[in-house]
Amino acid sequence: MISTILHLILPMFFYTATTTFIYLNLNLPPLETTALSAILVSPILYYFYSADQNHRGHPPLTRFKLHGSLIYILIFGASLCIFGNYMVDAFRLTERSVSYKEAENNIYSASFPLQILASGILIPFTEEIIFRGLGFAALREKLPFWLSAALSAALFGLYHGNLPQGVYAFLIGMAVAWLYEISGTLLAPYLFHVSANLLSLSIMNTGRLNTLIRADRKPVLAAVSAAVSVICAIRIYQKNNLKEDIL
Template sequence: MKGMVRMTGIILHLILPLFTYTLTTTFLYLSVPIEPLLATGLSAALNIPVLLWIYFYDQKRRGYSPAESLKPGSGLIFIWLLGVSLCILGNSIVELMGLTRISKAYQEAANALYTPPIVIQLAASGLIIPAAEELIFRGMIFASLRDKFSFGLSAVVSAGLFGLYHGNLPQGVYAFLIGLTAAWLYERTKALLAPCMLHISANLFSLFITNLKLSDFLFQREHAVVTAAVIAAAVFVTAICFVRIYRKNNLKEDIV
């Protein structure tokens, strides 16, 4: 009976947050004449207080205080840099595989993301939406799966759902990479603010390179040498960040 109750709780954590978030977004988009990105941002802002309450309740049940649940841990600069380098690597993988050119759904999503005014892009896609998504996919889905299953399975399932949620292959591949890393960060720090900062960093840098047309410049054939150098630098920075975050949190555990 206890196992059945626990599995029911996991299923509810998998379904209810996404359903509520998606339903609110759809309602706003259909009932109010606003852009999809603004509707999603407003939905995220409306859902965050409820999601936080549920997350804090779950964390209290696990034995963590609200302060412990949100603290980012050590190595903040490396979390931000990791978000930037993963943004470069994720976009490089998607572009080099040619996924953006074969996905009509991606083109529609890109128009919805990058045509609104830059202030809306920064507030919604850069800050509010990542916070809501981390509450759902790491704070609820990954954490609930992790209560029952191994880290590897929990990370892959939560990252897979995160990728599927984006609704197209290019964004799905990119989101899966971010989701795996965010799950690892959450596992290392036990604090939601760490993957949230990673997600915000990646999104803000993605907005930066897209609005300045830097991604168009990098992935032209005549700039192949520059592209290779940027990707190599991103791989190096990613490796350094993983090592430093791992070591800093290991040291913290040793001290405690």
């Protein structure tokens, strides 16, 4: 149990401590700081992830075979991003969180290319190693899948530090834990995470959010995105059971 707790806490603490050190000493903006921290800590975290998998008698789950489910993973990430954002909006969670406004400003005040590089590509990789490769994997060795997924997703949500992002991250965390479980590769949750983040960034930066969340369109789009998510999950499950040896 102590080993499991260390798997959950130490990687997150290491990433946070590195980010804090960079922020205090280099005086970079928050998004640049987090991106630089991700670049620095990812190789170290991946080393420990590989060693941890080998210790359990499993090769690191980073193979590139997705068994024909690539397009479904990307659509799944995009559709669940839309559904999750609608749920946050429906319960007016952003209006209840002052810290969310600060986090939103830290992300969207940077240039769009930097947002894509940092929030869209670099940071998701580090987070997937921490919360799925190390955290979820350690829990899964001791606990049933759904409990392991819920605990790792809850930790992922708490890590984001505010209510709207926390609720959204919990939903995403459940999906990527399932992807990691069903696909047997860290690549699947990473690509899902990238797809969700890139769509969210694109919507916010093109100013189309208000169009998408018009009151008369909200229930329809939420229902469609939920249905698409379910269809993609079914197809991913089928593809991985068939084990088609294609990308």
